[in-house]
Structure formats: C-alpha cells, structure tokens
Amino acid sequence: xxxxxxxxxxxxxxxxxxxxxxxxxxxxxxxxxxxxxxxxxxxxxxxxxxxxxxxxxxxxxxxxxxxx
Numbered sequence: 001x002x003x004x005x006x007x008x009x010x011x012x013x014x015x016x017x018x019x020x021x022x023x024x025x026x027x028x029x030x031x032x033x034x035x036x037x038x039x040x041x042x043x044x045x046x047x048x049x050x051x052x053x054x055x056x057x058x059x060x061x062x063x064x065x066x067x068x
Contacts, residue, residue, distance in 0.1 A: 002029050014054045017047065019055045 005022040012018045012035070020033070029051055033056050034041045048055040 015057065016046075017055055017057055019053055021053045023052065025049065025054050030054060 001024055003023045004025075006020070008019050008021075008060055009016065016050055018035075024030075030049070033044050033046055036042070042054040046054060046056050059064050
C-alpha cells in the first residue's frame with residue numbers, strides 16, 4: 001500500500017514542481033496524483049516517479065495545498 005511521508009513544498013501554485021516522498025509509490029501502485037483545495041480534486045502531471053518519490057507539476061486554477 002502506498003504511503004506518503006512528506007511533501008515539499010507543502011503549498012504550491014500553478015507551475016510549481018511538488019515532490020512527495022514515501023513508500024510504495026511506484027507506477028504499478030500509484031497511477032494518478034491529485035491536488036485538493038478542499039472543494040475540488042485536481043489531477044496533476046507526474047514528471048518523475050520512483051518507489052520512494054513522486055514529482056509532479058501543479059496546474060490548479062488557484063493555489064492548492066497537499067492534504068494527507
């Protein structure tokens with residue numbers, strides 16, 4: 001089961017690259033990544049993915065915060 005341990009930076013805006021570190025984050029277990037603004041879940045583009053990290057470029061309409 002995938003487990004998110006940390007996010008850097010914890011707040012993001014359009015165009016920022018956000019990196020999640022954790023366990024079991026490989027492609028066969030995590031196929032999509034979302035940002036939430038507490039109302040909408042927005043899919044983001046994954047730019048790099050390993051067993052222990054996922055980097056993505058945010059494209060939300062407004063600033064969003066990662067929620068765990």
